[in-house]
Structure formats: C-alpha cells, structure tokens
Amino acid sequence: MADPGTRSASARGTREPVVVSGIAVRSAAGSGPAALLARVCAGDAAFEPVTRFDTAQRRTTVAATMPGDPVLVDELAAVIEDACAEARLDPDPRADTPMLLAAHADRTNRATADVLARRTGLRTPARTYTAACVAATSAAADAATMIAAGRIDRAVVAAGYLVDPDTFALFDAGRTLARDGHVRPFSTGRQGMLLGDAAVAVVLESAAGAERRHVPSLARLAGWGRSGDAYHVCQPRPDGTGLARAIDAAIAQAGVAPAQIGYVNANGTGTVYSDRAESAALHRALGPDVRRIPVSSTKSVHGHALEASGLLELVLTVLALRAGRLPVNAGYLGPDDACELDVVVDEERATDTRYALTINAAFGGANTALLVGAP
C-alpha cells in the first residue's frame, strides 16, 4: 500500500527537509539517551577489563562493554522498538517503513535482518551496510537522500557492534588499541583506540511527515556529505583534503556558514596519525572559525563502536544540541601541536548553538559528515 505521506520532492526540484523523530541507544556508557549524555558530559570513561572473553594473550585487555553477554539482534530489536516508540511509529506506519542496518560483514547479516523485520514489523532491509566506521553514517545518508528526494517518507536506521574476541584480537594484532587503557583524542601521549559496545536506532523522517503525524522533531539532519581519500588502504590522507570535502558538502547542503556551527563531535579515535589528519581536515573545511568551535570525541568515553560508531555519535550530537551541553573529550593530557583545536576538556560546556557537525572516517579513505540543526 502506498504511504499517503509520500510525495515527489525531487520532481518539484526541491529537497524535502529531513528530521530526527526518534532515537534510542544502548552502550557501556549508558543505556538510554539521558544516561549516555550525562556520562559523556562528565567525561567518565567506560573502559573496564574485558570479562566477556579471554584477553590474556592480548597487549590490551580493556574495552567498554555492557554487562553480561548481550546478543546483537536482541539489542538492536530493543533500540528499534524504543526509537519507534519515541517517533510514535505504531504497527501500521511501520509496515511501510524501510529499515537500514549497519553491522559487521558476516554470514549472519541476512538472518539478523530477517529476525529484526519480523520482531519490529518494519520492512526487511535490502542490505546491511558494512563499511567499517562509516557504515552507519552511510546508511543514514542513504536514508536521508531517499527522504529528501521524496522516494520514502521515513526510515529507521539501526546499527550495532558488540565487542567480540575476533575483532578484539585483530585490532590488538594491528597495534591500534591503547595499552594504557585510555582513549585520548587530540591529546599528547595518545596511544590509540579502544573498542566499545553500542546498539543504536534513529528514526529519520520528512519534516512534513512528522508534522502530519504530530510527532515532535528532535533535530534536523540539515546536511550530509561523503567523500573518499583516494590515498591508502588504511591510513587517512594526512592533509585532510578527503574528509574536508565531506564536511564541505554537508555544510553546503545545509546552506550554513562555518560561523554558525557551534560544536563538532569528532571522529577522534585517539590514534596519532588519524587525529592529526582529522584536525587538518577541520582547519581546511572550517577555516578560521575552527579556533572557536568546541570539539570533542566521545569515543574517549564510550569507545569505538566500529560499524555503529557513526550512529552513536549522531545521537550524541542531537542530544548535545538539544540539551545545550557539550560532552567532554576525556583522557586529555595536553595539546598536540598538530591538533590545534578548541578541545572540550575537564568539564562540559554550555552552548546555545543551533548547528553541530559529526564526522567519521574509515579504512579505505571513506569519510562522512552529518550536519545537525536544532528543530
């Protein structure tokens, strides 16, 4: 059955404004938006010794893991239900609402998608997005593209990663995990990243559709940009030009100037060369304004949730904007001359900004930028 809310925006040569009408999250740093925001604003890192599996042979033994032994499909079903509840997506509109999933590429992708569609009543996805640290933001950008063009009226984007022994061993073997047990983005003395659990769901919707359904908009997804570095298998382009193009595209699509942006939720993995490249990208894209825009990487608190990281950080960007509270970049020891940014350290900051940016970068030189606006 055709969705009565669907229309042809692109046929009119316009972009349908896209809003966020529901969010839900589970992570080691807090399950539920309020708990998570409180923890990242306190800069209270969630890293603990891993008990889910044996780490005795690893160089690093900590991660941000939720209690017990959570199952990904259960966690995803739970956050999708919560996000749909906030967006007041009852069973009828759900049947015509597509689901876009992001998760690690493996043999269970199809089964996970089928189970989620059956449990939640949403339309079975066409695919799982697997592009590592930009998987979830790629899914969000595709959902937003379809909504903006009038091809669909709403979508549920969900992403999950739970710390597992195989990935932990791979990242440990690649010497990317911080041996001191802290993620210190943009800081002197940073040693690398740490992994973290997350299951996240976001309902994206046309502004007109949300209004028709009398559902409040939590935020606007004002712009999105994507680019590639064309540089290396796993390292970012050092001058940041690739990521800067993604940021440029998001800003241009939103029709805002860098001067209007009041917060950047950075990719900030805590890796020496990655943070430097990201800093270069921010300088390149935001110009002189970068010196007054507060920046923090909440990975310093919740860890790197890989395929789910971008959606987790989108949710935090929405929450920060709504609450006027900017999260702390935990673990900061002091400035790195190659990362000249206004990093939020020691304590949270208050803001009344109406625009915030969240950026992500992945292996293969894949970059995304999402510009979030106050409703």
Added chain:
Amino acid sequence: MTAQRTAPTEPKVLARAEWPAGDDDTLPRIAGFVVSDFNPLVAEVAERCLRAYYGTPPAPGDRGARTGVVLASVRGDVTTADTVAEALRAGRRVPPLLFFQSNPNAVVGHVTSRWGLAGPVVCTSPFGDPLADGVAVAELLIGDGAAAEVLVIAADLATDGDDRDFAVAVLVTGNTTAER
C-alpha cells in the same frame, strides 16, 4: 493527496568486467593482502573494468574526483574471518596483516588510491541480487550529487555450492549522454 513515488534515473553503464573471464583465468596477488582471494578478486575485477574505460591509471582528475565506489558482497571475506577464528581456537597469534584486510573498505582503498577515485566509498552485504543492489546504492549517490560516476563491484568467494569465486564490476554514470 495522491501518493507518488519518485522513480530514480537508471544509471548508464560505461564499462563492465567479470572475473573469471575464462576457465584458465588467474588472480594476480596484491601487495599487503594475504591468505584470502577476496581482496585480489575485488581488485582484479575493478582493474579490468576501469582499464576497459580509462586505459591506464589514474582516471582523469576531474572524472576521478567525482567517482565513488560501491562494493557489494553477500558473504564478505569469509576466508580472512575463518582464518582469524581458527587462529583464536588454536591459541595461535593473529597475523597483523589480517587486521588491515579485515574489513571490506581496505581493498577499496587499494583501488581508489591507484586510480584516483575520490568519491564516496560504500560497502554492503546485499540480500538480493548483489550487482543490482550495488547499482541501486550507486543511484542514490548519483541522485544525491555525491558522485557523478560510481564503480560498482559485486564479489563473492565460492562456497561449497559454487563452482568458483565470481566478481563483476560496472562503471556507471548519471549522465545518460556520456560516451562509452
């Protein structure tokens, strides 16, 4: 209000390649990638498709800058995943090189750096026809203005039920008047 869905414009195919191209086809190894045929498979079919259109690398700067890559693989690099799992079961060290190739973006980075393709990079595990789904993702990138051309690669390693590994690549554009 009358419901109306916008049909995307179907991209035009500029070039196409497959692996294998014959019974005795082989896969060249690529530096830095070990153990698995998945990454050489992706790299080789991409190379054939891009050579068919551009000749030698890199792509012309103005074209490459606006060319994205979509890699669609139902099962992904199961050989690398199984090798890691087996090493853990046996209590052996995980080879560090497997870290770099453990996600599908890595080999895409090999292709994009060689050919100067600086558009978006998207990797998926599709549930329907892999090439058709990859082209559907490419349509979104082109329709959104994020790319003018997209190299779509569908690649999967053989399973017990398949004869051998298989990959296909197409270079597509939203410019329907573009020359082949």
